[in-house]
Amino acid sequence: MIPAEANNPFALLLNPENVVKAVEASERLSRLQSRVCRPLDRPLIPTAAVPNDSVAAFDAAIDRASARRMY
Secondary structure, eight states, X not given: OOOGGGGOHHHHHHOHHHHHHHHHHOHHHHHOOOOOOOOSSOOOOOSXXXXXXXXXXXXXXXXXXXXXXXX
16 A cells, blocks of 8 residues: 555655555556666777867967957
8 A cells, every 4th residue: 555645756855665555566667567678888088188189270270350349
């Protein structure tokens, strides 16, 4: 039997035991099919930013053009 507090999400926050009871008693949750998915590769995260001269030159050109328009 599901406790009456299960209908009130704020009451569930205050009483975690009722959350466990509501999850265990839920027919809809028991019918869910689940599987564990694991990524095949680890994400490649660069350790340090490699400066790119062409990008830096482009940024500098934009900054100079913006400065000229202001004055």
